[in-house]
Amino acid sequence: MYTIGEFASIGRVSVRMLRHYDQIGLLVPERVDPVTGYRSYGAGQVVRLARALALKDLGLRLDEVTRIMRGDVDDDALHGLLTARRADLASRLDLDRARLGRLDARIRVIEGGESMSVITVETKALTPVRVASATAVAAGPGPENIGPVIGPLFARLGDDLDDAGVERTGAALSYYDFAPDGLRVTAAFEVGAQVESGSGFVVEEVPGVELAATTVHYGSMATVGEAWSALHQWIGENGYQLDGAARELSIVAVPEPQENWVTELQQPVTRG
Amino acid sequence: MYTIGEFASIGRVSVRMLRHYDQIGLLVPERVDPVTGYRSYGAGQVVRLARALALKDLGLRLDEVTRIMRGDVDDDALHGLLTARRADLASRLDLDRARLGRLDARIRVIEGGESMSVITVETKALTPVRVASATAVAAGPGPENIGPVIGPLFARLGDDLDDAGVERTGAALSYYDFAPDGLRVTAAFEVGAQVESGSGFVVEEVPGVELAATTVHYGSMATVGEAWSALHQWIGENGYQLDGAARELSIVAVPEPQENWVTELQQPVTRG
DNA sequence: TTGCTCCTCACGTCACGTGAGGTGGC
């Protein structure tokens, strides 16, 4: 029989941990003095403690360890516990690896003044949206070409919708595809199911896509080009391929000054 | 100006998180109605929220994020914070990778009945120990050869030390090296600095080593061979090389039955 | 008598989730 201090030193755990394990029923001392409350542990409990610590070190919670050690968990349930735990751990490893990359990038910036674009990319499906839209053609890509086209386009579209008494039910959306004479720019607002095409606008459905790489850009559209480059770079580095027209979803826009704008960039992709 | 609900939806965070960030001073709303307590956020705060979330997602704590966003942290201090965080994260990644391997091993055992030896290896330095020792020669390695030799050896050594009135100050230790006629086995007890060699025992210093791979074996010495194999396998797989005589340190031993014994296996190594 | 070990509360950790109980404007 060992005192709690001896047992803790043999098992390389703290006395506090043993008291805690006693309290939650994970490892109850072989004997407790009814007068002083002193705990006594048997030599056979060293092995039980080691088994419990091994399970805990797999990342199981103490209540799970307790149930396993009591034999309350059959092989099937144990298998379930372990595979669930494995999935958690694998995803945490992925997240942590990405985190480490971002940390290193930040550190390099501080150390070397190397420029960086920290970008958080999320991949997800896009649902189809019914929109009222208008198009125009810009000379080429880049905010310097698109800006002078899309601003007036949205303004006119807004006026035309107001004139037609059409209510907008969601955020503004814009998308881009190539035309023979340059880049075709579409400005659109989400509308309800009853709205039909009218003067100055066409009602159509922007198709959903199964997979898109998206990132959120904060600030003026003058710098949105950098965010798009970073997103395209991410897509290449992560083995995806472009699959369809790029879209921009306005989350915060018009009445605000451009420096406060928030825009989600959406690029449909396929797995390489 | 946005209500807290609108702002939460734009920033893709929960309302509760915004209230929390307000409370800790990380992101205080631009305006709070003095009567109702309603919070109003400005459009410019969207960018601040995004910056805060990016820092948080590096793994920094919210009080650190708060200080950074306030500008209370200069570049040097920020560099320190980030490199400290990087070190934490890298070590957690290492631990998690090992954990994943152990989990997979357990899962394979449940699935396939494949036998396994889960072993937790720790590398550390060993400090030199002054011991009273006695040696004998066994026919070869393995518990079947060593057992019949070391048992009586420890018994005689204990008697001889008692006869000489020598007090043992620590655990029993045994170590093994090769002799021309077989395996030389040394049984030893830690003793104080004044003790000198006597009848039936030699006082010597077991040298310290800078690096040893160690594992703890629970149970009878009949199965210690498996633990040694697993330890040697681990040493090979992890790119270490053997460097000196193997040692066994008794943590729980003689008055107890062998099934309760606890023994630390210590193998001096060098980095490959 | 002084140390040492043991005991039982009980707070603190970290970033919120989740009610409970209530209010204000469309």
Place this chain on the structure above:
DNA sequence: TTGCTCCTCACGTCACGTGAGGTGGC
């Protein structure tokens, strides 16, 4: 009036670390 959004507490989470305040045997 019914919903909806907003508000302020305040408990719970997980596995202990860390006192505070006190006791028992060498």
